[in-house]
Amino acid sequence: MVLRREPTARQLRLGAELRKLREAAGLTAIEAAALLGANRVQISQIEAGLVGVGEERLRRLACHYACTDGEFVEALVAMATDRTRGWWEEYRGALPTPFLDLAELEHHATLMYEVALLYVPGLLQTTDYARAVFSSRVPELTHEELELRISHRSARHTVVEGPSPVPYEAVIHEAALRIRVRDRPTAKAQLARLLELSEAEHITLRVIPFDLDGFARASSTMTYVGGSVLKLDTVVRDVPHGSAFVDSEAQLGVYRTRFRKVKAVALDPGRSRDFINRLAKEL
Template sequence: MARRQQPTARQMRLGLELRKLREAAGLKAREAAALLGADSVQMSQIESGISGVSEARIRRLAAHYSCANEELVAALVGMATDRTSGWWEEYRGDLPTQFLDLSELEHHARCRRDVDFLHVPGLLQTEEYSRALFSYVNPEFPEDEVERWVEHRMRRKVIIERADPVAYEAVIHEGALRIRVGDRSAARRQLARVLDMSEISHVSVRVIPFDVDGFGGAGSVMVYAGSVVPELDTVVRDGPNGPVFIDAEAQLNRYRTLFRRVEAVSLDPERSRDFIHGLTKEL
């Protein structure tokens, strides 16, 4: 297969998972390469996402690695054979690659969980909230560039609006709901948007009030994207240069635990809606 100049995060994740399986089997790259009639350089390119890999080769490697996790193997085959050219490709060259990788990750996710303490999560934002946020954080952006970012963020909502939506849960701190990114009327419309979305059957919104005792989890801001198998789940954190993708099992387990802890101190969805209604009346 042709070499890729810039593999996506999804393509690199496929290669990484194949390398994990090889290492778990205690094999060297050259040994696995020999099985495919390739050399160690070609194997390195497959495991780094630079080169694609066929279904037959994945299944041959999995059998040789004695991988009994058939669901994982099927998921890896799906990653390798998917030829989706998603809507996010329209923004290639305009937006940093990591943000396109995030859109692709969301597209293939089975569930999505957000935890936020400073801002309303992107999937729940109104256009004017998003526009005010991008304009403030990037004051050097010309207006047309800001609009491109806003448009991209609005289109990401397709995952919870399409015919086969992703199950979505957001845990939002009261502080994020109170901070006025725009003016008072914009804040009111943003809260209304959150309320509207919280009424959808596959969307759950939970609020952590200021008056929760013993809460020290404000550093656990994250996006958790659940895959078809837990081994392929991904956590996304904000980094200085954009989204950072986390996939190590030990770290995934840590963030799963963090999510359960913040969820445990949050109000249930019904009480959260009542709480947001109360905030709306204050505006």
């Protein structure tokens, strides 16, 4: 079996979940391998996402690991047998892997929550806004790198604007709405785009004004992506060199609580639209 040189985040997640099940069952990699008639290296490669695992083997492992959560096992089987080659594969080798991993994660999402403090969320950005954001990168991007990132970000919009959009909820701080990443026309067009998107049934936008009380301990930029089952949810955090995927059950619970706190102090959708409309009129 050919080893994957660079497993995707989805492949890594499948392997990690199988490792968690094995460890919860109190089995070593050697013991798990013996149950499959394999060797420890093969189990390690599966858990590292370096090789795939077939449906029959995966079900046998789940059985040996005494996993009684049938819905979770079915979700893992779906991950293991998925052969989707999405639009993001066109960018493989041209963009850093985290860009592709994020697009794949969003493609399989069942829901999405976002908290944005300084920038409008990428899925809601106009082309000019995205160009301004990427143009501010240090070191400066080449023209080709810039255009690839803008094209990729635009393609990601299918998650909320395509034929099968996912339920999407964002809480955006007033700072992100007021900061002019480029100029007045770009800012005005971006606010108009937010107002347009907020009318969609599957999109809910809320605003945190500067003068709203109770926000201090709830502030944290985040993207929460729902999986096919709760255990496969993922949080995406920005880090200095890209994006970090958080998937431990304990941390997922923390971020769910954080989102509830932010949502609780934000303006409701109607008042948020009024707020955005007032800002647009000020420009």
